[in-house]
Amino acid sequence: MNSFIKYGALAAFIGGSIGAAQADTAETKGGFKIKTDDGRFEMSIGGRIMFDLYTLSEDDDALAFDPAGSGRNAKFGSNTAANDERSSTYFRRLYLTLKGKAYGWNYKFEPDFAGNSTNNTSGSRDIAFQDVYISHAFGPGGEIIIGQIKPFRGMEELTSSNDITLMERPFASAAGIFNGGSSREFQQGVFYKADISDFLFGAGFFDLRRDNTRPTEGLGYNARAVYAPFRNDGQVLHVAVSYTDENPQTNGNDGTVDGVGSAFGYAGRRGPSVGAFTTTGGEHATTIGGELAGSFGPATLQAEYMLQKLDQSVGSSQDVVAWYAQASYFVTGEAKPYKKGEGAFGQPKAKNDFGAIELAVRYDSGENKDSNAACNVTIPAVAASGTTAALPAITVLATECSATALTLGANWYVNPNVRFMLNYIMGENDRGFAKDKPEAITARAQFAF
Numbered sequence: 001m002n003s004f005i006k007y008g009a010l011a012a013f014i015g016g017s018i019g020a021a022q023a024d025t026a027e028t029k030g031g032f033k034i035k036t037d038d039g040r041f042e043m044s045i046g047g048r049i050m051f052d053l054y055t056l057s058e059d060d061d062a063l064a065f066d067p068a069g070s071g072r073n074a075k076f077g078s079n080t081a082a083n084d085e086r087s088s089t090y091f092r093r094l095y096l097t098l099k100g101k102a103y104g105w106n107y108k109f110e111p112d113f114a115g116n117s118t119n120n121t122s123g124s125r126d127i128a129f130q131d132v133y134i135s136h137a138f139g140p141g142g143e144i145i146i147g148q149i150k151p152f153r154g155m156e157e158l159t160s161s162n163d164i165t166l167m168e169r170p171f172a173s174a175a176g177i178f179n180g181g182s183s184r185e186f187q188q189g190v191f192y193k194a195d196i197s198d199f200l201f202g203a204g205f206f207d208l209r210r211d212n213t214r215p216t217e218g219l220g221y222n223a224r225a226v227y228a229p230f231r232n233d234g235q236v237l238h239v240a241v242s243y244t245d246e247n248p249q250t251n252g253n254d255g256t257v258d259g260v261g262s263a264f265g266y267a268g269r270r271g272p273s274v275g276a277f278t279t280t281g282g283e284h285a286t287t288i289g290g291e292l293a294g295s296f297g298p299a300t301l302q303a304e305y306m307l308q309k310l311d312q313s314v315g316s317s318q319d320v321v322a323w324y325a326q327a328s329y330f331v332t333g334e335a336k337p338y339k340k341g342e343g344a345f346g347q348p349k350a351k352n353d354f355g356a357i358e359l360a361v362r363y364d365s366g367e368n369k370d371s372n373a374a375c376n377v378t379i380p381a382v383a384a385s386g387t388t389a390a391l392p393a394i395t396v397l398a399t400e401c402s403a404t405a406l407t408l409g410a411n412w413y414v415n416p417n418v419r420f421m422l423n424y425i426m427g428e429n430d431r432g433f434a435k436d437k438p439e440a441i442t443a444r445a446q447f448a449f
Helices: 002-021 081-085
Strands: 025-027 032-035 041-057 063-065 073-075 088-102 105-112 128-137 142-149 187-196 199-207 219-232 235-247 260-265 273-278 285-296 299-310 318-330 356-368 377-379 394-396 402-413 418-430 439-448
Touching: 073 377, 260 299, 260 318, 260 356, 273 318, 273 356, 273 402
Parallel strands: none
Antiparallel strands: 025 032, 032 041, 041 088, 041 439, 063 073, 088 105, 105 128, 128 142, 142 187, 187 199, 199 219, 219 235, 235 285, 260 273, 285 299, 299 318, 318 356, 356 402, 377 394, 402 418, 418 439
């Protein structure tokens, strides 16, 4: 019934938008767009298809040995039975994007029909909404946005999935530092951004939820400032800082308190992950971020550093650090364009009919600086051999708790709509007494318009 209502609403929205516009002009360059001659009404239709392959090579030596001498051991990380089914193909994204304007107001409506299929083991698929908002110009170079978008935090986080250099976002994004506890990739609230001269400002006050999560997860606010003094073709300098405060609240449905924190997937999206820590008792999480990037002809360099403080209702706060350094180079000579209004890079225009070839590398690091508890391993209680006596559960205490990933990538931009991607990931989770070192190969066929 819910799916019927969602599809019906989507059909009504499309039909209503087209009917309201009564466009006199239609354009098809780069997509489908209709608008009235007076420019008061406008609507465009776009979308993206991303079909992924993921293969995981587990680390068979990732064992936590029993220090008490019982001969038992516990597997952790990539070396678990649950990971045997992670190598597969799947649709990573299936977007239909509707956007336009009416009476001076802009709108965007973007459902993802792939839903949660990448992590869903039940075989079901829900529609998840990405950007859904209305907006209006406000102040010099400014725009006020009401609805659901990504808060303004991080360069690679705000880069469109059509344009990201590697298949997965880095640890310093909602794929890592904002990944623990409640989902925090898209948030609902009121946002403002302004593009003035060499500067870009963004700020938002939002609920810690997106469309498919429960409605009482807390509140947050965020701000980002970007300075880009050089934006010539092939010559770009980007410097930015951001600040985020998140305050989880009691869930009204069951009385529990949601937490927020960090979790790092160190072998790609479908691979193993380690949770660094979350807040407890409804305490705050604050995150400070810094960005530095530059484009020099066919070469692009960028790096981000984020420090997250996770307050605890009992005990001291926890500091989690995530950072990455990334480089890419177009062997065919293209340069990445810079999108000043987003403070992020886009896709290049190929110089020849064959398309553009890009090689890339990134190193990710994530670590809790105050505690290793998230990397402890518990060996369950079992019956002793030949007796009915139970051997007690044993907890192996980690002396380290960090995750790293080295990703190598190659991109072929066939044309403005089609791209093929190939990534090789070498991950590591260091627990002191043992390490988990899985490897993954991922590939993507992408069509976007």
